[in-house]
Amino acid sequence: MKLFIDAVWESLFHDGEELCGDKVEIVRQDDFFLMVLADGLGSGVKANILSSLTSKIIATMLAEGSSLDEAVETIASTLPVCSERGVAYSTFTIVKVDRDGSVYLAEFDNPLTVYIHEHVVWPIERKELCLDGKQIFVSQFTADPGDMLISFSDGVVHAGVGRLLDLGWQYDNIVRYIEENYEPEISPRAMVHKLLGSVNALYMDKPGDDSTVCAMRIKESMPATVMVGPPMNKELDRVVVDKLMYSKGKKVVCGGTTSQIVSKVTGKDVEVMIDYENPAVPPVARIPGIDLVTEGVLTIGKCVDYIKEYTAGDGHSLDFVLNKKDGASKLCKLLLEECTEVRFLVGQALNPAHQNPGMPVSLGLKLNLIKELAHELEKTGKKVTMEFF
Numbered sequence: 001m002k003l004f005i006d007a008v009w010e011s012l013f014h015d016g017e018e019l020c021g022d023k024v025e026i027v028r029q030d031d032f033f034l035m036v037l038a039d040g041l042g043s044g045v046k047a048n049i050l051s052s053l054t055s056k057i058i059a060t061m062l063a064e065g066s067s068l069d070e071a072v073e074t075i076a077s078t079l080p081v082c083s084e085r086g087v088a089y090s091t092f093t094i095v096k097v098d099r100d101g102s103v104y105l106a107e108f109d110n111p112l113t114v115y116i117h118e119h120v121v122w123p124i125e126r127k128e129l130c131l132d133g134k135q136i137f138v139s140q141f142t143a144d145p146g147d148m149l150i151s152f153s154d155g156v157v158h159a160g161v162g163r164l165l166d167l168g169w170q171y172d173n174i175v176r177y178i179e180e181n182y183e184p185e186i187s188p189r190a191m192v193h194k195l196l197g198s199v200n201a202l203y204m205d206k207p208g209d210d211s212t213v214c215a216m217r218i219k220e221s222m223p224a225t226v227m228v229g230p231p232m233n234k235e236l237d238r239v240v241v242d243k244l245m246y247s248k249g250k251k252v253v254c255g256g257t258t259s260q261i262v263s264k265v266t267g268k269d270v271e272v273m274i275d276y277e278n279p280a281v282p283p284v285a286r287i288p289g290i291d292l293v294t295e296g297v298l299t300i301g302k303c304v305d306y307i308k309e310y311t312a313g314d315g316h317s318l319d320f321v322l323n324k325k326d327g328a329s330k331l332c333k334l335l336l337e338e339c340t341e342v343r344f345l346v347g348q349a350l351n352p353a354h355q356n357p358g359m360p361v362s363l364g365l366k367l368n369l370i371k372e373l374a375h376e377l378e379k380t381g382k383k384v385t386m387e388f389f
Contacts, residue, residue, distance in 0.1 A: 021040045152214070
C-alpha cells in the first residue's frame with residue numbers, strides 16, 4: 001500500500017523580529033518523506049542562520065543516504081559559534097516516513113513529538129544515543145493510515161511565560177490539549193492553526209519566542225483527475241473522457257463545454273444546481289460518476305486565489321472558505337484536503353465564449369491559469385502531472 005504524508009507547518013515570529021529562529025525543511029522523494037525542524041539559539045538573524053544551516057544540512061545528508069551520526073558530526077563542525085554565548089547550538093527534530101509507513105524519529109533538545117494512533121495520543125518507545133557529545137532520542141515504529149505526528153519547537157512549550165502563565169504552557173498540558181482537540185477527520189492545517197492560535201493567545205499576541213508547529217498526517221494515496229477544456233481535435237473527446245472515467249480516485253470536470261462533452265460520451269445527463277451561495281462563482285453541476293462538476297476559468301481562477309492565500313500562510317481565511325459550498329471552495333477543498341496527487345487532462349481548443357470582446361482578457365489565458373494552479377498545488381506537497389490534448 002502506497003502512503004502519502006500530508007504535512008503542514010507554520011511559525012510565529014518572536015515579537016519584534018523580522019526573521020524566524022525556527023526552520024522547517026521538507027524533502028519528498030518517491031520512496032520516503034523527510035521533515036527536519038530546527039530551532040536556532042536565541043532569536044533573530046543569528047538563530048535564523050543556525051536553524052537554516054542545521055535543517056538544510058541534515059535534510060540534504062539524510063536524503064542522500066548519510067547516517068544520523070555523519071549528519072550530527074557535520075553540524076557540530078559546521079555551525080558558526082555564537083559570539084555572545086560562545087556555543088554553536090541548534091536543536092532539531094527529524095521525522096522520516098517511508099512509503100510503507102515505517103517511521104524513523106530522532107530528537108535533540110526539542111519537545112518530544114506527539115504521535116496520534118487510533119485517535120489517541122500513543123506512547124513512543126525511545127532509545128537514547130550519545131552522538132558527538134549530544135544526547136539524542138531515536139525511535140522506530142510503523143504508522144497506519146490516519147495516524148498523525150505533531151512536532152513543535154520550545155516556543156510552544158514556553159507560551160505564556162511572564163504573561164498569562166508563570167511557567168509557560170508546559171509539555172504535558174500541550175499533549176492534553178492536542179488529545180482534547182483532536183478529531184478523526186481533522187486536517188494537519190487545522191491542527192497547526194489550533195495549536196498556534198492558542199500559543200499566540202497565551203503570548204497575548206506578542207510571542208516571547210519563535211514558535212513552530214508541524215503536523216503530519218499519514219494517508220493512503222488518493223489521486224484526483226481533473227478534465228479541463230475541450231480537446232483541439234473532437235476525435236479525441238472519447239479518448240480523454242475514457243482517461244477520466246477509468247482513472248482511480250476523485251474525478252473532476254471543469255467547464256461548461258467540457259461537461260457537455262463528458263455527458264455526450266458517457267450518455268449521462270448534466271444537472272445544473274441552482275442553490276449556489278456565491279454570486280461571484282458560477283453554480284456547480286452533477287454528472288453521475290463524477291465527484292465534482294464546475295464552471296471553467298472563473299471557478300479555477302477563484303480557486304487559485306484561495307490556494308495562494310493558503311500557501312502564503314493566510315490559513316484562517318481559508319478555513320472559512322473550505323466550509324463554503326460554491327464551486328471554487330469545493331474545488332479548493334478537494335484539491336487540498338481530499339486528494340494526495342493531481343492529474344490534469346487539459347484540452348487546448350479555443351472556447352468561443354472566451355473570444356467575446358466584452359469578456360475579460362484573463363479568460364483567454366486558460367492554460368496559464370491551469371499551470372499556475374498546478375504550481376500552487378506543488379507548493380503544498382502534491383504531486384502534479386499534466387497532459388494536453
